[in-house]
Amino acid sequence: MKIQTGSVGIVETKYFSFEEKIRLENGIEFGPVTVAYETYGKLNRAKDNAILVLHALSGDAHAAGYHSSEDKKPGWWDTAIGPGKAFDTDRYFVICSNFLGGCKGTTGPSSINPDTNRPYGIEFPVITVGDMVKVQKKLIDHLGIETLFCAAGGSLGGMQAMQWAIQYPEAVQSAVIIATTTRLSAQNIAFNEVGRNAIVFDPNWNNGDYYNGEVPARGLALARMIAHITYLSEESMHKKFGRRLQDKTKIDFNFDINFQVESYLRHQGKSFVDRFDANSYLFITKAMDYFDLHQKYGSLAHAFKDTNSKFLFLSFSTDWLFPPNELKDTARTLMSLGKEVTYCNIDAPYGHDSFLLEFEHQPKIIKNFLKGVSKEC
Amino acid sequence: MKIQTGSVGIVETKYFSFEEKIRLENGIEFGPVTVAYETYGKLNRAKDNAILVLHALSGDAHAAGYHSSEDKKPGWWDTAIGPGKAFDTDRYFVICSNFLGGCKGTTGPSSINPDTNRPYGIEFPVITVGDMVKVQKKLIDHLGIETLFCAAGGSLGGMQAMQWAIQYPEAVQSAVIIATTTRLSAQNIAFNEVGRNAIVFDPNWNNGDYYNGEVPARGLALARMIAHITYLSEESMHKKFGRRLQDKTKIDFNFDINFQVESYLRHQGKSFVDRFDANSYLFITKAMDYFDLHQKYGSLAHAFKDTNSKFLFLSFSTDWLFPPNELKDTARTLMSLGKEVTYCNIDAPYGHDSFLLEFEHQPKIIKNFLKGVSKEC
Numbered sequence: 001m002k003i004q005t006g007s008v009g010i011v012e013t014k015y016f017s018f019e020e021k022i023r024l025e026n027g028i029e030f031g032p033v034t035v036a037y038e039t040y041g042k043l044n045r046a047k048d049n050a051i052l053v054l055h056a057l058s059g060d061a062h063a064a065g066y067h068s069s070e071d072k073k074p075g076w077w078d079t080a081i082g083p084g085k086a087f088d089t090d091r092y093f094v095i096c097s098n099f100l101g102g103c104k105g106t107t108g109p110s111s112i113n114p115d116t117n118r119p120y121g122i123e124f125p126v127i128t129v130g131d132m133v134k135v136q137k138k139l140i141d142h143l144g145i146e147t148l149f150c151a152a153g154g155s156l157g158g159m160q161a162m163q164w165a166i167q168y169p170e171a172v173q174s175a176v177i178i179a180t181t182t183r184l185s186a187q188n189i190a191f192n193e194v195g196r197n198a199i200v201f202d203p204n205w206n207n208g209d210y211y212n213g214e215v216p217a218r219g220l221a222l223a224r225m226i227a228h229i230t231y232l233s234e235e236s237m238h239k240k241f242g243r244r245l246q247d248k249t250k251i252d253f254n255f256d257i258n259f260q261v262e263s264y265l266r267h268q269g270k271s272f273v274d275r276f277d278a279n280s281y282l283f284i285t286k287a288m289d290y291f292d293l294h295q296k297y298g299s300l301a302h303a304f305k306d307t308n309s310k311f312l313f314l315s316f317s318t319d320w321l322f323p324p325n326e327l328k329d330t331a332r333t334l335m336s337l338g339k340e341v342t343y344c345n346i347d348a349p350y351g352h353d354s355f356l357l358e359f360e361h362q363p364k365i366i367k368n369f370l371k372g373v374s375k376e377c
Numbered sequence: 378m379k380i381q382t383g384s385v386g387i388v389e390t391k392y393f394s395f396e397e398k399i400r401l402e403n404g405i406e407f408g409p410v411t412v413a414y415e416t417y418g419k420l421n422r423a424k425d426n427a428i429l430v431l432h433a434l435s436g437d438a439h440a441a442g443y444h445s446s447e448d449k450k451p452g453w454w455d456t457a458i459g460p461g462k463a464f465d466t467d468r469y470f471v472i473c474s475n476f477l478g479g480c481k482g483t484t485g486p487s488s489i490n491p492d493t494n495r496p497y498g499i500e501f502p503v504i505t506v507g508d509m510v511k512v513q514k515k516l517i518d519h520l521g522i523e524t525l526f527c528a529a530g531g532s533l534g535g536m537q538a539m540q541w542a543i544q545y546p547e548a549v550q551s552a553v554i555i556a557t558t559t560r561l562s563a564q565n566i567a568f569n570e571v572g573r574n575a576i577v578f579d580p581n582w583n584n585g586d587y588y589n590g591e592v593p594a595r596g597l598a599l600a601r602m603i604a605h606i607t608y609l610s611e612e613s614m615h616k617k618f619g620r621r622l623q624d625k626t627k628i629d630f631n632f633d634i635n636f637q638v639e640s641y642l643r644h645q646g647k648s649f650v651d652r653f654d655a656n657s658y659l660f661i662t663k664a665m666d667y668f669d670l671h672q673k674y675g676s677l678a679h680a681f682k683d684t685n686s687k688f689l690f691l692s693f694s695t696d697w698l699f700p701p702n703e704l705k706d707t708a709r710t711l712m713s714l715g716k717e718v719t720y721c722n723i724d725a726p727y728g729h730d731s732f733l734l735e736f737e738h739q740p741k742i743i744k745n746f747l748k749g750v751s752k753e754c
Binding site (some may be wrong): 025026125185189191200201202203225229232237238258259261265266286289290292295 | 402403499502503560561562563564566567568570571573574575577578579580595596598599602603606609611614615617618619620628630631632635636638639642643646659663666667669672697700
């Protein structure tokens with residue numbers, strides 16, 4: 001792999017652990033915790049140029065660059081993070097950490113429970129987006145950063161960004177909130193519930209205790225396939241696959257793969273199993289279902305009333321998982337509170353995944369928003 | 378159960394069998410076939426008042442009335458079929474049959490294969506909507522009906538109605554085509570494929586050979602749950618469930634059912650298992666995936682060019698499974714061919730299921746359309 005111009009180059013994942021327990025929203029005192037994280041660019045002397053990038057359901061700390069020159073792909077948001085890019089590493093110190101409950105280096109259900117010396121499995125505590133953010137705050141404190149220049153993310157990452165602005169109002173100068181929602185809809189919960197059922201229905205799931213045996217590969221693959229459909233728009237699926245056949249010229253009247261879209265989905269399911277833990281999938285989707293800023297704080301206005309951030313909200317025209325109108329209404333609520341808010345609905349065909357795929361407008365809008373925040377410092 | 382006014386009353390399912398083999402689209406000669414069907418109203422002397430109602434994926438021949446006074450529910454389209462209703466049994470002789478490949482009395486994968494004396498299972502031939510219609514034509518011939526006054530159905534039923542008008546142009550005077558499509562989209566195929574995977578991933582599926590043991594209940598329930606989400610609109614799910622909790626006042630940080638929508642979906646999945654065969658689900662969804670009037674006939678215009686029916690197309694504003702625009706375009710194509718076409722997009726909040734749930738406009742539109750067809754006779 002030739003590392004492309006504009007890349008942050010070769011990076012490595014770092015680890016930060018803390019022994020003291022933190023109080024989770026469910027009342028449990030939990031610890032110790034290890035956090036996997038990466039950083040790109042340099043923290044300036046004033047320590048006021050840090051951007052915390054928050055990842056989505058299946059993401060990890062590896063947001064940009066390459067772990068080795070052999071890597072086939074760069075980090076998950078490499079298009080947005082690097083010299084001259086939206087999150088410009090020539091100006092900003094970009095941090096990304098795997099969240100609590102994950103399976104990419106940060107403590108989660110697959111981690112060893114020190115009380116039993118076995119993986120937590122379903123004994124892992126049911127966590128919330130607020131708990132994820134609390135752990136991230138520990139990391140930021142550890143790095144000696146008092147105030148984040150920006151907290152930014154799409155999808156579940158956007159939920160964390162909002163939660164940061166609300167939970168630590170003095171510590172977030174700006175927030176970039178993309179393709180997300182202030183509370184999951186009944187339809188969102190329904191899709192998550194079906195995915196979780198697919199996992200727990202797999203006999204290999206074995207009540208979450210599978211780390212010494214076969215993993216619930218079929219269940220997890222199914223869960224991913226279901227979710228993956230919701231990440232794409234009907235339009236993008238039509239353009240990408242239509243009714244094109246896979247390696248054949250006509251339908252062959254059997255249950256083998258007939259259409260390209262079937263082949264693609266099965267591949268998505270299978271490859272997800274190689275890189276993700278089924279129990280993490282259960283806990284993270286549950287945290288998403290529980291995310292509800294309205295209920296948690298009494299109302300959306302009440303949730304945001306003490307925030308000190310400048311906000312950029314971005315939605316995408318074809319995102320049917322988290323439809324644009326909801327973020328538009330959120331932006332309106334914040335405006336009515338007198339907050340500084342920018343809202344853009346970007347016309348893009350890629351559905352929910354647009355936050356990872358739309359390169360025409362999104363980077364410019366983010367870049368300009370961050371420049372504006374800088375100027376006012 | 379008190380039988381309601383306007384009901385066709387107590388009815389019974391009848392059976393028609395033919396021994397001679399029919400040639401399926403895949404080239405296989407298949408038979409014998411038994412067809413389960415019901416009729417409501419009376420066939421007139423001229424035998425020109427017959428309406429064939431076509432059911433959707435999970436339907437059956439029991440479209441209206443009750444099998445006994447103990448029944449909790451009437452037939453699946455009882456709201457539309459009866460004295461004075463849209464399909465007025467005072468005027469018309471309404472027929473509904475379970476389609477080929479089904480599991481409600483008509484020959485399907487759970488039927489005994491006379492060559493082996495065991496259920497067909499996955500040895501059942503892969504069938505098409507055209508094959509379903511071919512078997513229905515046998516029934517209509519058996520009943521002595523040369524020309525159907527109308528072929529009518531929603532969803533997969535609408536696909537059959539179109540196929541009838543195309544395959545037997547002299548035998549269909551009018552067609553009522555509701556909430557359907559002329560070809561499944563990539564997204565439609567994707568949802569079907571995930572449902573099929575859920576079934577075949579269930580160890581109890583046992584390569585389709587489960588009729589003497591445990592049925593693949595979990596897989597079939599999952600398939601139904603996934604599909605059920607696509608039948609409802611986001612709006613209707615929001616109104617029906619929102620984020621309301623099930624039998625609790627606050628989230629309880631565990632993996633039990635938290636939200637009403639979770640409880641509802643699990644119930645939908647479980648109750649489907651009691652009434653449906655997993656192999657039928659595989660074969661029927663495959664027939665749907667293969668449905669493509671454009672590809673099969675070269676173009677949509679070519680498909681419909683020799684039809685002699687008057688057409689009523691109905692779509693629903695919130696149907697995201699088969700979005701309204703597609704039927705609108707179909708209606709336009711037929712108009713350009715000089716066919717008599719009525720198209721209505723009904724503003725209804727219930728998503729795809731509106732064809733079963735919208736009672737304000739749909740019945741009147743159908744009734745008036747059929748009256749119009751009658752007058753011109």
